[in-house]
Amino acid sequence: MAASWCIEKRGSLRLDSFRENDNIPETGCLSIIVLGASGDLAKKKTFPALFNLYRQGFLQSNEVHIFGYARTKISDDDLRSRIRGYLSKGKEYQEEVSEFLQLIKYVSGSYDSGEGFSLLDKAIAEHEIAKNSMEGSSRRLFYFALPPSVYPSVCRMIKNYCMNKSDLGGWTRIVVEKPFGKDLASAEQLSSQIGELFDEPQIYRIDHYLGKELVQNLLVLRFANRFFLPLWNRDNIDNIQIVFREDFGTEGRGGYFDEYGIIRDIIQNHLLQVLCLVAMEKPVSLKPEHIRDEKVKVLQSMLPIKDEEVVLGQYEGYKDDPTVPDNSNTPTFATMVLRIHNERWEGVPFIMKAGKALNSRKAEIRVQFKDVPGDIFRCNKQGRNEFVIRLQPSEAMYMKLTVKKPGLEMSTVQSELDLSYGQRYQGVVIPEAYERLILDTIRGDQQHFVRRDELKAAWEIFTPLLHRIDDGEVKPIPYKPGSRGPAEADELLQNVGYVQTHGYIWIPPTL
Secondary structure, eight states, X not given: OEEEEEOTTOGGGOGGGSOTTOOOOSSOEEEEEEEOTTSHHIIIIIHHHHHHHHHTTSXXXXXXXXXXXXXXXXXXXXXXXXXXXXXOSTTTTHHHHHHHHTTEEEEEOOSSSHHHHHHHHHHHHHHHHHTTOOTTTOEEEEEEOSOGGGHHHHHHHHHHHTSXXXXXXXXXXXXXXXXXXXXXXXXXXXXXXXXXXXOGGGEEEEOGGGGSHHHHXXXXXHHSOGGGTTTSSTTTEEEEEEEEEOSSOOTTOHHHHHHXXXXXXIIIIXXXXXXXXXXXXXXXXXXXXXXXXXXXXXXXXXXXXXXXXXXXXXXXXXXXXXXXXXXXXXOSEEEEEEEBOSTTTTTOEEEXXXXXXXXXXXXEXXXXXXXXXXXXXXXXXXXXXXXXXXXXXXXXXXXXXXXXXXXXXXXXXXXXXXXXXXXXXXXXXXXXXXXXXXXXXXXXXXXXXXXXXXXXXXXXXXXXXXXXXXXXXXXXXXXXXXXXXXXXHHHHHHHXXXXXXXXXXXXXXXX
16 A cells, blocks of 8 residues: 655645654655555455544545555456445545555566566556656655565565655654564574565564554653652562453464464563563653663663463363364463562563453553551551553553541541543544554654664563474463453462452543
């Protein structure tokens, strides 16, 4: 999928107004090329993100043309029909949907031969010329909605056939989706193959969790609020949980999921990125490299994962999927403890928890503080103070604290200070992660993308454990669908110091 885009007429919605040091020049056209246009990722995520950018005025009909590229031999109208239903629900925005779809052109070709990419380059060049872009001033963004197995060949085709012909302020960038390999060796091989063709500033390794509203809020919360500064350390925090729970199983993706498992699919990337933002030191500035430097330091301070601090699970019925081997050792659930060996976090367990077919759906960060010393109210048994950041659904952040129970008696009860986004920001539409990240790639802002050394450090943490699982040395424990997961996981949490609150449940406020 490609979007040719002249920026100079943006008006109040100009992209270069969003960041003081924006890298977008004043003139020239942009082409966004999403390879794999007929696949599920493009239909469900990429096209809707581009449509929302169009609907909000970031892509305008007199400035944009859209190309889809894939192996499937279909017409322009076929592609439009395939994606229409994913762009808007019901009758809302139907006029904008029709206008957007008319901007789409489709190019068919293989991923490992020059013929198709020559046609793609010709089509893009025709529109750049039509927009009066000087050769070399245009900008081309290639979005890989493709399996990683074809990344090397596609990169070679782009390098040979679709790059800018000269450098007059333009650029060529690529956006690659996870998984970035299956272990350290495969990730390094993939990085080397891509790195031979493109420089690091041209490569955007996308992790959509870094585009979520409350994940992007983490640095603001930590470093723009004075009362967090003295609390955010091992002296006050007992443990930190980063949790991802789904209430459904693999549902038709069993064969794909079985190649990776819950650690590679969720923990090694999404949850680890969140951990870095929770644990990192204050960067020198908000420049992308300064932020990513601090994230790498966190990863390099990680101690090896201990087998006794890992609980794996596999839900009953997982192997009923005909695409899953009968002897599969792939975990659909994992709870593990990561430990950071530095001055701020020494001794604080970071509990990573992810699973499928559980009793609820949510993603959250739960920071549990230590007990109050000298508890004169005898209220520690009610539960500890916690700061909870709810990433999805029902985005919110709330502080669990002990207060006096209303009435004549001096008794205590747990309550909360609550910032629920649906209530506080009524009428504000929270953008999808892919919208933000595509906008970042256009701006040349790599803050929310994974750098090569960051990727390597992440795989160094998990590869030894993953190899032991792959070799059958660590076995998953069966658990019932719709449960909390294996009971051993709750025991592990208790053993490392987490104290569960009984009798208190956070209820999202209603409007």
